[in-house]
Amino acid sequence: MLNQSYGQSPEKANMSKENIELLRQLDRQEQARLARVQAYLKKNPKTITSKKDGINFTQIYDIVDGVVLYRSTNNLNAGRATKTSHLQVGGDLELDLDGTGMTVGVWDGGPADLNHPEFQNSDNSGSRINVVDFAMSDDDPGEFSGHATHVSGTIAAKGVFAEAKGMATNINVNSYNWTNDYAEMISAANATIDPIVLSNHSYGVPVSSGGETIPAWYMGAYTQDARNIDQISKNNPKYLIVASAGNSGTTIYTGGMYSGYDKLTTDKNAKNNLVIANASPVLSPFIYDLEAVNINTGSSQGPTDDLRIKPDIAADGTNVKSSVPGGGYAEFSGTSMSAPNTTGTLALLQQYYKQLHGEYMNSSTLRGLVCHTSVDDYATPGPDPKFGWGFLDARASAETILDAQNNTALLDELNLAQGETYTMTFTAQEGDKLKATIAWTDMPGIISNGTLNDPTPRLVNDLDLRLTKDGNTYFPWKLDYSASSGFSNSKGDNTVDNIEIVEIEAPSSGVYTLTVSHKGTLKGNAGDPLDPFFPQTQDFSLIVTGNNITLSTQDNLLSNSLVVYPNPNKGEFTISFDSSVNNSNDIKVDIYDVSGRLVYKNVFVNDSAQFNKTINLNGVASGIYVANISQGNNTSTQKIIIE
Incomplete structure (x- = not known):
């Protein structure tokens, strides 16, 4: 039974x-x-x-x-x-x-x-x-x-x-x-x-x-x-x-x-x-x-x-x-x-x-x-x-999560609209492998009709990841197939996977541009309830790691001018940056230990053109801490080393 x-x-x-x-x-x-x-x-x-x-x-x-x-x-x-x-x-x-x-x-x-x-x-x-x-x-x-x-x-x-x-x-x-x-x-x-x-x-x-x-x-x-x-x-x-x-x-x-x-x-x-x-x-x-x-x-x-x-x-x-x-x-x-x-x-x-x-x-x-x-x-x-x-x-996965907190890697959850291209720039140094990944939860595809070894792609929303530098374009990995020799891999336009990974084994130092785009019309189950393939945006995740990566902060005045000193320190340090006269928001400072436990939290009134505050963490254990500093939409994350 x-x-x-x-x-x-x-x-x-x-x-x-x-x-x-x-x-x-x-x-x-x-x-x-x-x-x-x-x-x-x-x-x-x-x-x-x-x-x-x-x-x-x-x-x-x-x-x-x-x-x-x-x-x-x-x-x-x-x-x-x-x-x-x-x-x-x-x-x-x-x-x-x-x-x-x-x-x-x-x-x-x-x-x-x-x-x-x-x-x-x-x-x-x-x-x-x-x-x-x-x-x-x-x-x-x-x-x-x-x-x-x-x-x-x-x-x-x-x-x-x-x-x-x-x-x-x-x-x-x-x-x-x-x-x-x-x-x-x-x-x-x-x-x-x-x-x-x-x-x-x-x-x-x-x-x-x-x-x-x-x-x-x-x-x-x-x-x-x-x-x-x-x-x-x-x-x-x-x-x-x-x-x-x-x-x-x-x-x-x-x-x-x-x-x-x-x-x-x-x-x-x-x-x-x-x-x-x-x-x-x-x-x-x-x-x-x-x-x-x-x-x-x-x-x-x-x-x-x-x-x-x-x-x-x-x-x-x-x-x-x-x-x-x-x-x-x-x-x-x-x-x-x-x-x-x-x-x-x-x-x-x-x-x-x-x-x-x-x-x-x-x-x-x-x-x-x-x-x-x-x-x-x-x-x-x-x-x-x-x-x-x-x-x-x-x-390595846990370290990437922490590195992203410290702005030495990227781990982000983003959204791509119909017809949109996401673009960002960053600098990297030669040395460690430079690696970028996108992953997304795709719409369910059309089921197989019983055809033997049917190669029809089941991908619905086809996103594309590219890295470019000095006129060179770097493509993601993909699998290749030959009936006589079997399976291999190469780098090119991947039209089947909803994970794309671009790797540069020996990167040169300089500025890289990362783009995420899509083919055709993005489909989904949002919008018109009678149309299960109504155009919609597509969520995706982005991960970037490499040697001495510095993310672009051209629109973030806080990050551009922020300094923390001394660092390393004994538990007392100063946070300083130019506080824009056009930004009247309060300044928030949250500090976490490496396990994510909040050890300090304060909100400061923006009352001058130069923010300059001394933080005292005396009594906490030595180790690595992460300071999240924000003023309105401007944010910065800084690694604090307490000896």
Whole structure:
């Protein structure tokens, strides 16, 4: 019997009209899917509806072209624990992040063991696991899912057993089975209490199950599942869906784009989610620096049929030690482990960003940030269909967030209007790689009609990123394909990805101009409610890093004249700048420590042409602080070093 427990009811009072309409569409799709499965089972009563093999669990999901599609957890048996130590409590960045105050959603084959010691709160008075769906998808009531418990531990285990410590050791987890997951995701993202901005999905449709391979056109195709993910993301711009790439890496089938590739199925081919490959990093002894990173052979390879760069990134999913039901621990490998490794890490990045900005970053910003800062695989420069953009680097992502606060990098959320071109200038010095990234949450595309390896781009709003200097134009990365030689990459006009990255390996010193434009007419679901493709603006995220970057401040009189002295200092320093006689606004000074905690706040009356105030922070610890100084629309951020 198929389990049809749908979990919590949608909190429609807190939802947009777009989300309510999407729920109606998803309900119709769910009923049609169940009808297809039931009809098939009636004609084929001996069909296996679900099975378990250790921690792995497989369940019948749908019928396509007369072939049974199964959903399966994405595990292989092996083992290694993984940590995001630089950001965690006691880490050398001194951020002390643990996910406090946040809730993450985990959809899986059944409920996680909420009684496990690793999930107890800080004073052991209760569990941080909230089981929303107690029913097991394999009709085994009363049993906790070993897979869901292991995945949840990789995200949230507090470290009772040090080797099984999770990424976000004080985060809350809402645990669901995978039945009716899309509708539940909308509800969780719009919950009145503890809405989620991240969810983990370590399951999918394997290329082959039980000796039967799904139709070849399905691999790499933009299916209804992929479109659903993109629509959910578009309707909920803060919410990022993290998915495992799958474990079909060694599966062989006929009809793929190239041997050893093209094995992503269903929602793994969406545009707006973050799909994670399984890598096995090699760390140097004792100091634990990354020496090499290898892809696990079982990890499913991309790209999509339209040559989008999928998977997006890789993370450590090999030999992960984590919790299992009954208070125990076990080691497993697979993209089921690399995905929660990533999800827990992203929670810490969101926590840090909110400490500094008062709100979470958009999902496109977070997705672009981790792709921008990922470590290349050392083999071939640039993206590829195995690693995506590279191996997750949590420290580099956190440092970019801080560098943006200090005006030595750029991390911004912007908007492009129809027919508009966004332009900015900045200076950079030779030395470190110069890198610029844009990312955006795109409109859902047109689903595949079943054509094998259909290359039609699924991108709706095509933004373009360019860097120029001294008459030279630098283009973003893109994937290339040859039926005879397979996949490679180059730099040129990218017409398929909603992440574009421009890299200059050996930049020369000087002034660079960055432009973001778009092709055609921007489409969206705003404006005329009867026209779902009414022209609208497109939000996008922009990230720029390099050596000694100085952002243009030609329109900011405050930044042009502002000085802080002495710096470094012992806790006492002076802020001075020319206060324009045409700007009568008060001057606001807010100072934060590196973890985002406000340590000083004051508002000064603008009563002279020269602002000159001494700030005393005696009593605070030595370290790096960030001063946000504003007068009306003019703002400046300064790094303060207290010895």
